[in-house]
Amino acid sequence: MTEKVAVVTGARRGIGLGIAKRFLQEGYQVLLAAASPESAAEELVGQLNEQYGREESRPALYLQCDISLEEDRKNLFAFVQEHYGRMDALVNNAGVAPNVRLDLLDTTPESFERLVRINLEGTFFMCQGGANLMLRQLREGLEDFRPRIVNISSMSAYTSSTNRGEYCVTKAGISMVTQxxxxxxxxxxxGVFEVRPGIIATDMTEKVHEKYAKLIEEGVTPIRRFGRPEDVADCVWAAAGGLLDFATGQVLNADGGFHIRRL
Known part of the structure; x- marks a missing residue:
């Protein structure tokens, strides 16, 4: 039986790594992609293959890819076609936060353009490239092939944070890209789906850990704990694993209930 293949961007750490591990647990071949060079992920990939390898196989591979660069995106999809011949799941998780949080009245064009280029433009064209590859592979009549795309946005897609407005704008844009x-x-x-993580304990939120811990303690989320990458990965798997095919375009909120309007 042919093994299925998942591609996960921004997969060297945090949420992306949690998603990659879930696909490995489910028996997929996984291509982890991120902007860091291969040397930065060599140890990680070795650990993953040792943990999830089956009969000396190496189900995890890593490829450097800056999703904001057209050439990198083309190289990624060319590699997938040449090495695997199929892509059953594409998870567009790669994204960045502002280097410095600034009030909305002080946001710089440079910061705005950087986030749009990576978070929004990068995700759009990853969807485009992935879709064209999947359509081509569908025409080839591959065995047991029902490809899906999952975009990772954020609760910031609908939640105002006036000290990082450019981040909110790009995440809201990803919602429309998904639709x-x-x-x-x-x-x-x-099927194409969107997963919106809430307050997830990763290195990206480490700098504001104390602030979020206080908000969680005060009840900003009905489930009073930090989310974990595994919580997001569960939502991704529900979509990419085929449980929601009749619900294409669906948004899954991995946010501890933050999206619930409460009095």
Whole structure:
């Protein structure tokens, strides 16, 4: 039986790594991609293959890819086609936060453009490239092939943070990217989904850990704990694993209930 293949961007740490591990647990071949060079991920990939390898196989590979660069995106999809010949799941998780949190009235064009280029433009064209590859592979009649795309946005897609407005704008944009591709690809049977993480304990939130810990303690989320990468990975797997195919375009909130409007 042919092993299925998942591609996860921003997978060297945090949420992306948690998602990659979930696919490995489910028996997928996984291509981890991130902007860091291969040398930075060599030890990680070795550990993953030791933990999840089956009969000396190496189910985890790593490829350097800056999703904001067209050439890197093309190289990634070319590698997938040449090395695997199929891509059953594409998880667009790569993204960045502002280098410095600034009040909305002080946000710089440089910061705004950087986040748009990586978070929004990068995700859009990863969806485009992934969709075209999946459509081509569908025409090839691959065995047991029902590809899906999952975009990772954030509760910031609908939540105002006036000291990082450019981040909120890009995450809101990802929501529309998801709807557009879900609509366009529905006739081909390719499901496209959005997962919105909430307050997740990662290195990205470490600098504001104390602030978020206090908010959680005060009840900002009905489930009063930090989220874990595994919580996000569970939502990704629900979509990418085929449980939600009739619900294409669906948003899954991995946020401890933050999205619930409460009095």
């Amino acid at each position: 557009l591709f879900a609509d366009r690809l529905a006739e081909a049977g390719i």
